[in-house]
Amino acid sequence: MAARSEIADYFTITELTREFGVSTRTIRFYEDEGLIKPVRRGRTRLFRPGDRWILSLILRGKRLGFSIAEIREILAMYKEPPGEEGQLRLLVRKVGEKRHELEQKRRDIDETMRELDQVEEASLARLAELGVAR
Amino acid sequence: MAARSEIADYFTITELTREFGVSTRTIRFYEDEGLIKPVRRGRTRLFRPGDRWILSLILRGKRLGFSIAEIREILAMYKEPPGEEGQLRLLVRKVGEKRHELEQKRRDIDETMRELDQVEEASLARLAELGVAR
């Protein structure tokens, strides 16, 4: 039973590669970048649920076209809110900016979807013609 | 009046760089990649409205995290639908795949938005506490 680490609540790196479809190199890269910090037993990495959660956040960010640097920023927002007022206001502002970016992406998706709909419609219409003609 | 090309309906490369906030290098790169095909007067590029439209599609694709190769595929879908049935069916399938990708991105955006909402809420709550305490 090599698939499951013996002490529960820990994932091995290969479990995560299988679950998320990424390579070990990729996960190690994110660790080198300081995004994930798995604990170690000897030299081998042990990923806790929190690490797994962060990995999923990273991959989600990548799907949305965010760079590692941007993902790092987003992750930073998820830490406990700072105690100081100025930092809090700054955080609120950053959240607002990210929201605008995401709204733009949503508009981009909607437009693209509409265009794809038209492509499909035209194709189906053309197929119908062919079907009738046969 | 160097800003506007004298024969209407044509845009110069710098007009486009200004409008879209990209460099001439970027636009030329997309041309090298075969995505845009401006006409030439001598050696200088003249962009027609269609070229401008394609450029906006490319940049929209980039905002959504698509690679040049993926954008090339999407653009290919926008050409007149093929006449042959097999090609038409293939096109319809590709459109479906892209739609799934976009739907995934939309889910990703929604999740991220929800998390940002929570970050903002927590921050505002913390700010309120500080306000009260002062």
Added chain:
DNA sequence: AGCGGTATTTACGTAAAAGTCAATTCCACG
């Protein structure tokens, strides 16, 4: 004819995000 400004071409450079490869190291098992 000369000049300033804009475009083009060619070629090399580079940063981000991994892939690949080789050399260990660590174990659990027979």
Added chain:
DNA sequence: CGTGGAATTGACTTTTACGTAAATACCGCT
């Protein structure tokens, strides 16, 4: 105890998407 399979490390390589610089060309104006 030694061996095969998973993990790690470090170094080098690759791909993508442009940046940047140098040399050259063209265009309208004076």
